[in-house]
Amino acid sequence: MPSPRVPKIPDKLALEPESVITVSSSQFGRSLALPASLNFPRIRQAAMMDRLQRFAAYAWAAPNTILGIILALILGRSTNQWVWVDGVLEISGPKLASWLNRPWGALSSITAITFGHTVLAQSREAHDFTRAHERIHVRQYERWGLAFIPAYLGASGYLWLRGRDCYRENPFEKEAYGSE
Ligand SMILES: [Zn+2]
Secondary structure (H helix, E strand, O other), X not given: OOOOOOOOOOOOOOOOHHHEEEEEXXXXXXXXXXXXXXXXXXXXXXXXXXXHHHHHHHHHHHXXXXXXXXXXXXXXXOOOEEEEEOXXXXXXXXXXXXXXXXXXXXXXXXXXXXXXXXXXXXXXXXXXXXXXXXXXXXXXXXXXXXXXXXXXXXXXXXXXXXXXXXXXXXXXXXXXXXXX
């Protein structure tokens, strides 16, 4: 009796574990390791989920982003430089610089400050210098949404009342400085 025509399948493909997916096939009666790049529906589904998550994060942080944009429009609308970097709007200009470069509470000046997906800084160099730190604040806004600013100020106020460093000991700053 002739055996059915079954394609020859290698027992194991020489691939890295993270680059393969396992597919069970009743036709072949065993699992088959395939390169992940061949599993189009699964990749499309993962990409869709990723896009939905990113959209939700932008929507959640949007009120803060709008606040940052309004501040940038008030402080040097025409002279500001607006640059989109890795999903974040980085804004800088001379009027913004003079607004930031003054004592703010416990700080002698602010090099850069984040509002949602907007970062205001004194200059392009200031953006480059502070990017890793400010991106942690962007992720914090994505988690906390509208509650971020009250939570941040609340933590600083609590520390200040106890005579502690209300900036460096703020848990949001500790996380951001931990990234450097
Ligand atoms: Zn910070």
